[in-house]
Amino acid sequence: MERESARYGIVGVGMMGREHMINLAHLRSEGAIVTCVADPHPSSLQLALDLARSLDAPPLVVFSGHQQLLDSGLCDVVVVSSPNMTHFEILMDIINHQKPHHILVEKPLCTTVENCRKVINAAKQRPDIIVQVGLEYRYMPPVSKLINIVKSGTLGHIKMVAIREHRFPFLVKVDNWNRFNVNTGGTLVEKCCHFFDLMRLFAAANPVRVMASGSIDVNHKDEVYDGKVPDIIDNAYVIVEFDNGSRGMLDLCMFAEGSKNEQEISVVGDIGKGEAFVPESIVRVGLRSEGRTGVKTEIANDERIKYDGLHHGSSYLEHLNFLSVIKGEGIGAPAVSLIDGLLSVAMGVAAQLSIEKGHFVTIQEILED
Incomplete structure (x- = not known):
């Protein structure tokens, strides 16, 4: 029996973003569904669409920017797998968006300590959002x-x-x-x-x-x-x-x-x-x-x-853990916190x-x- 679903959006569908798509496809029976992706590069978006078809995944909506993805209302969870130097701006936009989106952000959290601190302080104002850092x-x-x-x-x-x-x-x-x-x-x-x-x-x-x-x-x-x-x-x-x-x-x-x-x-x-x-x-x-x-x-x-994927199964287990957290299945906090990041x-x-x-x-x- 299929469990309650969690709708995912992925920001950045380069190599690692598409790896997340594959991991989440293997978690479909647990309720994970990738509904939309965002990337400013048309070639990356096309690769994501091709991958979704090869995975026999539900139809994928694509956006050129993360703000469009957030405004679409198509997802409740966002995976940030864009280049490192973009993490700060994207994270702040997700955290400050009026609709709450849980976040799994690829490592590193940000490229500077100052920006990491700003993200942590912003996240403290959003107790309705769970943020996990991808130190898988x-x-x-x-x-x-x-x-x-x-x-x-x-x-x-x-x-x-x-x-x-x-x-x-x-x-x-x-x-x-x-x-x-x-x-x-x-x-x-x-x-x-x-x-x-x-x-x-x-x-x-x-x-x-x-x-x-x-x-x-x-x-x-x-x-x-x-x-x-x-x-x-x-x-x-x-x-x-x-x-x-x-x-x-x-x-x-x-x-x-x-x-x-x-x-x-x-x-x-x-x-x-x-x-x-x-x-x-x-x-x-x-x-x-x-x-x-x-x-x-x-x-x-x-x-x-x-x-197994690119990281010997660790990304799969990371998603399995995070999915349990956001669905409230007995785990109260993300395994890898913003302070860890x-x-x-x-x-x-x-x-x-x-x-x-x-x-x-x-x-x-x-x-x-």
Whole structure:
């Protein structure tokens, strides 16, 4: 029996917007229906229409602008998957619209801490709206399993969190918007807010100061757009100190296609160590008392996932969770709050500034700025 429906509009139907369309199509039996989309690029709108037909989805209404979509009355939930630098204006328009629309906004929340704060303050005036930030790496089955292991106390008090992402370069996006810091917020905001969010979860603490070293060494150096060479870094090391004494470390390389895993996460407590590997979907746990021979390896699966997609099923689970929240099915608040979104951006901004200045940057100075 089909459940009560939730009507979705999607703002921005580039690669990630169309990925959301596919995930929501797999949630049709749960009541999710994509009724309309908005995008200023006719080619993207046509791809969305073609995709909707291929998914045997209900007829899709298309708009060139998000304001038209909001005024149409065709949706109750809006997914914001437009370029990073457009998030702030679009979010403020949705929040301030007289008709309430629940919001799932892709990461990063905004490209600056100041704009994140403005969104948070505006959302406080709209208790009738639920806003969730799309930090979906939390939902990847091996990562989710490791989060639960850490929360269970199996590893003891967490002291160190190390995250390695060795991957391919940034993909080509519409108008090449993701080639410049002014549009993305910088690589450590655009891409790595995911990992700073996970560090906070594993450490169960808030960041105090950040030290980073990074540069653009291999990718995009021979590209030119409107006379400008891309300035996004393609590799970095980042150290984060937390208010409970634990530390996090990010090792990012975006010219490492020759890697077995794209993400490797290590969490070490005073009792044991846990690891998660993506896309192998493996979790390893070992206790100090049992040594190397006692390390156990498990495959992490989630049988609820109906579509793996671009992020190993995490976007599907993110939508499943958010749908439960907006339908009031026993979950009172979004899994990833606006404060989570703000702090993940603040950590990325601090890391970008640390590279520029060559010294530790405190989170307090970033939040105060």
